[in-house]
Amino acid sequence: MSAAATQTGAPIRAKRVLPGFTLSLGTTLLYLTLIVLIPVIALILKGAEIGPARFWQIVSSPRAVAAFQITLTAAVIATVLNAVYGLLMAWVLVRYDFPGKRLLDALMDVPFALPTAVAGLSLTALFSANGWFGSVLHPAGFPVVYTIWGIALAMAFTSVPFVVRTVQPVLEDMDPALEQAAVTLGARPWAIFARVVFPAILPAWLAGCTTAFARSLGEFGAIVFIAGNLPFQTEIAALLAFIRLEEFDYNGAAAIALVLLGFALALLLVSNLLQTWASRYREASR
Amino acid sequence: MSIGISGLTKRFGRTDVLRGIDLGIKKGELVALLGPSGSGKTTLLKIIAGLEWPDAGRLEVDGVDWLQLAAQERRIGFVFQHYALFPHMTVRDNLAFGLTVRPRAERPGKAVIAAKVDELLHFLQIAHLADRYPAQLSGGQRQRVALGRALAIEPKVLLLDEPFGALDAAIRRDLRRWLRGVHDSTGSTTIFVTHDQEEAFELADRVVVMGEGRIEQIGHADAIHDHPATPFVARFMGATVELPVTLQAGRIEAPGLDLSALPRRPLPDGPADLFVRPADILPVPDDASPWRIDSRMSNGANLRLVLSHASGALAEADVPRRAVQADALVAGTAARLRVAAGTVFPATRGAPPAQKTEPKSLKLESVR
Numbered sequence: 067m068s069a070a071a072t073q074t075g076a077p078i079r080a081k082r083v084l085p086g087f088t089l090s091l092g093t094t095l096l097y098l099t100l101i102v103l104i105p106v107i108a109l110i111l112k113g114a115e116i117g118p119a120r121f122w123q124i125v126s127s128p129r130a131v132a133a134f135q136i137t138l139t140a141a142v143i144a145t146v147l148n149a150v151y152g153l154l155m156a157w158v159l160v161r162y163d164f165p166g167k168r169l170l171d172a173l174m175d176v177p178f179a180l181p182t183a184v185a186g187l188s189l190t191a192l193f194s195a196n197g198w199f200g201s202v203l204h205p206a207g208f209p210v211v212y213t214i215w216g217i218a219l220a221m222a223f224t225s226v227p228f229v230v231r232t233v234q235p236v237l238e239d240m241d242p243a244l245e246q247a248a249v250t251l252g253a254r255p256w257a258i259f260a261r262v263v264f265p266a267i268l269p270a271w272l273a274g275c276t277t278a279f280a281r282s283l284g285e286f287g288a289i290v291f292i293a294g295n296l297p298f299q300t301e302i303a304a305l306l307a308f309i310r311l312e313e314f315d316y317n318g319a320a321a322i323a324l325v326l327l328g329f330a331l332a333l334l335l336v337s338n339l340l341q342t343w344a345s346r347y348r349e350a351s352r
Numbered sequence: 353m354s355i356g357i358s359g360l361t362k363r364f365g366r367t368d369v370l371r372g373i374d375l376g377i378k379k380g381e382l383v384a385l386l387g388p389s390g391s392g393k394t395t396l397l398k399i400i401a402g403l404e405w406p407d408a409g410r411l412e413v414d415g416v417d418w419l420q421l422a423a424q425e426r427r428i429g430f431v432f433q434h435y436a437l438f439p440h441m442t443v444r445d446n447l448a449f450g451l452t453v454r455p456r457a458e459r460p461g462k463a464v465i466a467a468k469v470d471e472l473l474h475f476l477q478i479a480h481l482a483d484r485y486p487a488q489l490s491g492g493q494r495q496r497v498a499l500g501r502a503l504a505i506e507p508k509v510l511l512l513d514e515p516f517g518a519l520d521a522a523i524r525r526d527l528r529r530w531l532r533g534v535h536d537s538t539g540s541t542t543i544f545v546t547h548d549q550e551e552a553f554e555l556a557d558r559v560v561v562m563g564e565g566r567i568e569q570i571g572h573a574d575a576i577h578d579h580p581a582t583p584f585v586a587r588f589m590g591a592t593v594e595l596p597v598t599l600q601a602g603r604i605e606a607p608g609l610d611l612s613a614l615p616r617r618p619l620p621d622g623p624a625d626l627f628v629r630p631a632d633i634l635p636v637p638d639d640a641s642p643w644r645i646d647s648r649m650s651n652g653a654n655l656r657l658v659l660s661h662a663s664g665a666l667a668e669a670d671v672p673r674r675a676v677q678a679d680a681l682v683a684g685t686a687a688r689l690r691v692a693a694g695t696v697f698p699a700t701r702g703a704p705p706a707q708k709t710e711p712k713s714l715k716l717e718s719v720r
């Protein structure tokens with residue numbers, strides 16, 4: 067009856083090509099809020115409860131400062147190792163064909179899949195004074211277990227896939243013509259890597275390293291077995307927070323956790339800035 | 353630099369990509385390698401560049417065996433189909449790459465490099481783009497930068513892989529003329545690969561037509577156009593209509609065809625194939641003819657008529673839409689085919705002609 071009227075009178079509404087925008091976004095936001103946002107806010111509120119003076123007192127106590135120092139130092143060592151090794155691993159996996167390549171590729175996910183406590187136990191078994199590696203390293207005057215090197219080792223183990231798995235797809239997608247062009251222009255292998263390949267994977271590599279570093283800061287399960295957990299020597303920040311929690315000192319735990327959170331957020335910011343800088347030449351293409 | 357290629361072969365797995373290439377190119381010549389995809393033309397170009405290696409054969413440039421030289425030592429300029437500009441470098445840095453990457457002992461000073469790059473920027477008419485990144489350039493601009501980067505090392509040989517393949521028709525024509533100018537003023541020996549006949553013939557001194565890993569014909573535009581050396585070249589040059597005919601004392605005959613315009617051929621008697629361009633066929637209404645017009649389409653200037661033979665063979669004819677005869681040529685009309693020009697080859701192994709015409713013309717369509 068009013069078909070003609072609606073045809074002429076109804077305003078034009080652009081139809082979305084993909085349906086379900088409201089529903090899918092709503093679900094995602096709800097999930098994100100429950101899983102990520104509320105715990106983080108609760109943590110901040112818990113930390114804020116105690117006031118800045120008390121907060122400062124907790125996080126600047128000698129034991130907490132030592133824990134932060136140990137965590138950061140070990141995470142830096144682990145990240146530097148992973149940055150080099152992870153890049154090499156991604157390169158090998160993408161650029162060469164060899165028997166067992168797929169197996170090696172799958173092995174790269176083991177640190178993701180393995181419960182971190184299992185990783186910590188096996189590392190401890192290997193590196194303790196009577197383990198396979200430890201029995202060699204200990205007499206040589208380089209004990210790993212119960213030192214910061216042990217912590218760094220455990221961190222490196224759990225975070226190496228982050229570097230490999232972020233660099234790998236970018237390396238795979240690189241246009242081989244870029245390297246061929248460099249060859250025809252007279253570039254030697256090292257120059258090709260340094261001036262053509264590396265700049266292309268730099269943003270991904272930075273992103274991978276930052277996530278690996280953030281992961282190392284928060285690693286717990288793999289470390290507690292190998293670290294020995296001596297206050298002022300091999301006690302990491304996450305463990306200290308856990309100890310405070312066991313002592314029913316919720317505020318103390320929250321304050322230490324907040325500092326770790328602060329590190330992680332600052333790192334994400336730096337990482338994003340670095341990535342933007344490293345891929346500034348792409349601005350016009352999007 | 354003169355280039356001598358002989359007996360070059362290359363296999364990828366079980367596919368013969370090059371089946372024995374012999375080709376000589378004179379210093380300062382501009383040569384086009386023309387062929388459909390899969391003809392091996394790009395592989396040949398990459399072997400000359402040192403990006404691929406042949407299984408057998410010789411490649412000599414000015415008497416030097418280039419198969420003993422790595423790509424870096426050959427000093428060639430290579431322009432890639434999709435330009436392969438370094439995305440993280442400005443235009444200026446892209447142009448300078450071939451100079452700045454040299455070993456310290458051979459590297460020119462910074463001022464020399466800067467001067468050279470400036471000179472190139474002006475020569476290529478892209479001075480205003482010097483500080484942009486490749487992502488900020490149009491296709492035609494990228495093409496110029498890619499060429500400039502290759503020219504910066506003053507190459508002995510300039511190689512271009514489908515240099516205009518990714519550009520609009522109008523830009524193509526401009527760049528074609530411009531590339532000819534660049535070639536003439538640098539005096540380099542230039543080889544480019546293309547699947548576009550117009551591009552090859554307009555730009556090159558000589559055109560090398562390649563098909564399935566072999567050189568089918570080498571020559572100038574007119575010769576290749578009028579006298580294709582093989583059925584492959586005939587088809588590739590647009591003679592997509594294949595008509596079964598009989599040769600008798602050098603005369604070409606077939607029922608339903610008016611071949612009086614064709615000269616006699618010094619070929620043995622027997623069955624043969626006549627290759628004709630659709631534009632060289634004019635259907636003339638004739639009730640006695642076994643050919644019938646199936647459909648008629650207009651592209652504005654021309655009518656394209658599809659005709660079928662009683663035996664099932666198909667033929668296409670392009671007739672100017674404003675031609676006097678055009679009005680009578682409607683679907684369902686029986687017509688004699690008057691052929692203005694064509695090339696005859698002895699029939700190949702007596703394959704049934706009815707099935708031959710259609711798939712081949714379709715294949716060629718897909719190649720373009």
